[in-house]
Amino acid sequence: MPSAPPLAAHVNLVFAWLWILMGFLTGALLGTGFQRSEWLGGYDSLRRRLYRLGHISFFGLATMNLLFYFTVQTLAAPGPVVPAASWLFVIGGISMPLCCLVMAHAERMKPLFVVPVTSLITAAALTLWEVART
Numbered sequence: 001m002p003s004a005p006p007l008a009a010h011v012n013l014v015f016a017w018l019w020i021l022m023g024f025l026t027g028a029l030l031g032t033g034f035q036r037s038e039w040l041g042g043y044d045s046l047r048r049r050l051y052r053l054g055h056i057s058f059f060g061l062a063t064m065n066l067l068f069y070f071t072v073q074t075l076a077a078p079g080p081v082v083p084a085a086s087w088l089f090v091i092g093g094i095s096m097p098l099c100c101l102v103m104a105h106a107e108r109m110k111p112l113f114v115v116p117v118t119s120l121i122t123a124a125a126l127t128l129w130e131v132a133r134t
């Protein structure tokens, strides 16, 4: 009888597909005005760059969550750091595009990026620890 797939990290699989959908939807939103060179202050403006970064970050962090999901499937006995890494990938995934949106409208909020950056660095370090010990 085939063994049941580990439930750990299932949230990352669902999150990854939700974020791919969000990437397409934000792309469609950008598609409404991108042909106008002066849109959102111009292609090189900080606001437009942050909107683009937010759009791309949906795909990038969806990919990280997908990779994490498949990595966990390879672990014979997932250790206690796995749930922490799992949620940190989700927190990083949510907070990164959110920070892009907030900073696009309030440059002084730049320090908020400490949330996604530390979440994602910690998530990657915990995952490395987990795969290296098995």
Ligand code: HEM
Residues within 6 Å of the ligand: 023, 024, 025, 026, 027, 028, 029, 030, 031, 032, 034, 035, 043, 048, 052, 055, 056, 059
């Ligand atoms: C429904 C699908 C998508 C739509 C409608 C869409 C739409 C757009 C639009 C309109 C822009 C230009 C924004 C601007 O001028 O400021 C853009 C930029 C960008 N998109 Fe998407 N996109 C889609 C999917 C993707 C995917 C799958 C990826 C990569 C995984 C991606 C990566 C990028 C990147 C890297 C940029 C920046 C390009 C540059 O700097 O010139 N997009 N997208």
